[in-house]
Amino acid sequence: MKVAVFGATSAMAMAACRKWAESKAEFFLVARQGSRLDEIAADLMTRGGVVKGSVAQDLADPANHEAILRLMERELGVPDVVLVAYGVLPESNDLSLIERAVQVNGTSPIMLIEALKDRLLAEHRKGLILAISSVAGVRGKASNYVYCAAKGLLSRYLEGLRHAMQQKHAPLTIVDVRPGFTDSPMTAGFPKGPLWASAAMVGGGIADLANRWQAGASLPGVKYIPGYWRWIMLAIRHVPDFIFRKMAM
Amino acid sequence: MQETRYRSWGGIQQKLLAQIVTPRFRHDSLDLPAGMKWLPRGNGRSYGDCALNEGGGLIDMRQLDRFIAFDAESGLLKVESGVLLSEIVNLVVPHGWFLPVTPGTKFITIGGAIANDVHGKDHHANGTFGEWVRNLELWRSNGTVRNCSLAVEPELFRATIGGMGLTGVILTATIQLRRIPSPTIRCHTRCFQSFDDFLALDSEERMRHEMTVAWFDCLTERTRGVYMAGDFVAGDVRDVPPLHPAFSVPMTPPVSVLSGPTLGLFNTAYFHASKRKEGVVDTGIEPYFYPLDRVGHWNRLYGPRGFVQLQFVVPFAAANEVVPDVLGRLRKAGLGSFLAVVKTFGQRQQAGLMSFPMEGVTLALDLPRAPALAPVLAHADRAVREANGRFYAAKDCYSSPESFRAGYPGLEQFKQHMDPAFSSSLWLRLNGDSQ
Numbered sequence: 001m002k003v004a005v006f007g008a009t010s011a012m013a014m015a016a017c018r019k020w021a022e023s024k025a026e027f028f029l030v031a032r033q034g035s036r037l038d039e040i041a042a043d044l045m046t047r048g049g050v051v052k053g054s055v056a057q058d059l060a061d062p063a064n065h066e067a068i069l070r071l072m073e074r075e076l077g078v079p080d081v082v083l084v085a086y087g088v089l090p091e092s093n094d095l096s097l098i099e100r101a102v103q104v105n106g107t108s109p110i111m112l113i114e115a116l117k118d119r120l121l122a123e124h125r126k127g128l129i130l131a132i133s134s135v136a137g138v139r140g141k142a143s144n145y146v147y148c149a150a151k152g153l154l155s156r157y158l159e160g161l162r163h164a165m166q167q168k169h170a171p172l173t174i175v176d177v178r179p180g181f182t183d184s185p186m187t188a189g190f191p192k193g194p195l196w197a198s199a200a201m202v203g204g205g206i207a208d209l210a211n212r213w214q215a216g217a218s219l220p221g222v223k224y225i226p227g228y229w230r231w232i233m234l235a236i237r238h239v240p241d242f243i244f245r246k247m248a249m
Numbered sequence: 250m251q252e253t254r255y256r257s258w259g260g261i262q263q264k265l266l267a268q269i270v271t272p273r274f275r276h277d278s279l280d281l282p283a284g285m286k287w288l289p290r291g292n293g294r295s296y297g298d299c300a301l302n303e304g305g306g307l308i309d310m311r312q313l314d315r316f317i318a319f320d321a322e323s324g325l326l327k328v329e330s331g332v333l334l335s336e337i338v339n340l341v342v343p344h345g346w347f348l349p350v351t352p353g354t355k356f357i358t359i360g361g362a363i364a365n366d367v368h369g370k371d372h373h374a375n376g377t378f379g380e381w382v383r384n385l386e387l388w389r390s391n392g393t394v395r396n397c398s399l400a401v402e403p404e405l406f407r408a409t410i411g412g413m414g415l416t417g418v419i420l421t422a423t424i425q426l427r428r429i430p431s432p433t434i435r436c437h438t439r440c441f442q443s444f445d446d447f448l449a450l451d452s453e454e455r456m457r458h459e460m461t462v463a464w465f466d467c468l469t470e471r472t473r474g475v476y477m478a479g480d481f482v483a484g485d486v487r488d489v490p491p492l493h494p495a496f497s498v499p500m501t502p503p504v505s506v507l508s509g510p511t512l513g514l515f516n517t518a519y520f521h522a523s524k525r526k527e528g529v530v531d532t533g534i535e536p537y538f539y540p541l542d543r544v545g546h547w548n549r550l551y552g553p554r555g556f557v558q559l560q561f562v563v564p565f566a567a568a569n570e571v572v573p574d575v576l577g578r579l580r581k582a583g584l585g586s587f588l589a590v591v592k593t594f595g596q597r598q599q600a601g602l603m604s605f606p607m608e609g610v611t612l613a614l615d616l617p618r619a620p621a622l623a624p625v626l627a628h629a630d631r632a633v634r635e636a637n638g639r640f641y642a643a644k645d646c647y648s649s650p651e652s653f654r655a656g657y658p659g660l661e662q663f664k665q666h667m668d669p670a671f672s673s674s675l676w677l678r679l680n681g682d683s684q
Binding site: 009033035036038039040042043046047185188 | 271273274275276277315316317318319340
């Protein structure tokens with residue numbers, strides 16, 4: 001299985017890659033820091049994976065995407081599985097942070113996936129795009145509503161893309177992965193409670209999705225990890241606005 | 250300072266934590282805020298206070314858990330120090346390799362294994378874990394990373410092995426694995442009726458078998474027990490130990506489940522069951538080396554007060570006196586041990602300045618905390634010191650500074666290699682503030 005990972009230093013992505021390495025997957029890794037990519041590559045290769053190439057670049061700038069994708073094609077080829085795992089949780093809704101939050105979490109992954117989609121379609125074989133959104137994208141709420149908006153943007157895009165691929169009968173599967181509260185470097189400052197999952201657990205769930213897809217299973221368009229968030233968000237989504245506005249969250 | 254839930258395996262809580270630093274990538278710079286002392290922490294399996302740093306900071310090493318390189322031909326493995334032994338076993342057993350030395354749990358980090366210079370059932374054949382470390386990279390608080398081995402910086406190398414994390418942060422280690430013909434262990438079980446029987450049996454069996462250990466029932470007057478010797482063989486058992494426990498104790502019960510009447514019943518039942526199993530049987534790595542690992546968080550069964558692990562070693566010459574004496578005191582005080590393990594150590598050159606094993610007999614007991622325990626521990630402290638023995642830092646939380654000084658002749662030399670920014674609760678208890 002050929003896997004391209006965008007945001008390879010994400011804790012969830014690292015956990016998913018470890019699982020794929022055990023099945024001897026081939027990787028192309030992208031993150032901002034080269035030394036970190038080298039450490040991850042050595043780990044994956046010891047576990048049985050093959051890292052065909054990596055590049056240290058900032059994915060938040062769409063101007064970088066074309067060069068990154070051409071390098072990916074040269075070193076790995078066109079992947080079977082794409083994992084878009086990079087994101088940022090802004091500390092506040094300060095005006096200076098908003099544009100970057102939307103850029104990193106929303107507009108840049110959209111542009112990346114659009115560019116990838118064309119390459120995958122050109123191969124005329126099945127492909128899988130896993131993009132990590134969040135339960136936060138399901139409904140705007142008082143805390144971190146700019147982050148919610150950006151993740152919502154990504155989820156809405158994935159929904160439309162999924163619809164488009166289905167209409168065209170394209171062999172491209174699009175999955176919107178929505179983790180719940182996850183203990184990771186992004187959330188290091190938050191107190192953790194019983195609903196919190198580890199990044200390793202979420203990464204394992206992401207790896208399972210691709211493994212099942214490769215074995216021929218059909219995947220849901222939206223996947224909540226852990227699974228019980230599906231029911232929590234179903235309820236949250238249906239709370240009428242005049243009630244929701246009064247709930248502290 | 251923040252409140253913390255960092256505890257030792259025996260239940261000692263570190264109440265005041267200045268800060269936690271969690272390095273994620275080993276080439277990132279490690280910035281330790283000034284104004285406090287620091288201590289690296291692995292998987293928290295030390296029983297006593299050697300992995301606690303009351304009032305100071307902890308460096309949580311569990312995110313530095315990457316493999317770096319594995320040569321399946323030579324058995325050389327290089328890893329970051331936060332990798333668990335369980336992860337190593339999972340990787341290397343299918344290639345025909347295993348850890349040359351392993352303690353009774355695989356849920357410890359490489360850093361922890363080195364810092365405590367852990368030992369296993371094969372000490373008389375293979376020594377301690379540190380004897381199999383070929384190289385380590387040590388971060389010091391002045392920002393430098395020191396490459397250490399027997400050839401390069403041997404003094405710092407020997408200070409770090411068994412150095413309880415006080416010489417700096419181990420970033421990576423290269424270890425030499427040992428070949429196994431298969432993941433099958435042929436286990437020979439025999440019962441014995443007294444401590445003298447045990448010593449006689451052991452003097453023969455350790456010549457014939459690579460791994461030896463005994464369990465004994467310390468509630469009975471004459472120390473009956475079960476002696477288990479084992480060797481790796483080319484057999485049919487092929488299981489690789491799982492990465493996680495099969496099931497786990499989900500929370501601490503309000504009282505200890507493992508004391509008093511339950512203990513007596515268990516010991517008697519175990520002894521008679523073992524008597525039926527006398528003889529030879531082939532078994533796998535998990536049940537032979539890691540029987541306790543099958544139950545996650547088994548330490549919670551001791552209740553909220555936790556328990557104390559008493560482990561010491563005394564030279565052979567003193568063992569016939571000290572071991573029955575300590576056991577007798579425990580019996581008279583009505584304190585028993587659920588798991589009483591005895592083993593003999595061979596004569597080896599110590600891998601680390603502060604390594605625990607010495608030629609002689611080691612006894613390890615789990616003891617539920619009870620008021621009657623303190624005088625028995627004080628007596629054991631004196632008895633071990635007078636017998637020229639010592640206590641194991643990985644388990645200790647009760648021994649005296651006098652015993653520490655007397656038992657570890659390498660102490661003064663060790664102090665010269667400590668990192669000035671590092672300290673631990675154990676170090677303060679056994680040394681005061683003197684460095």
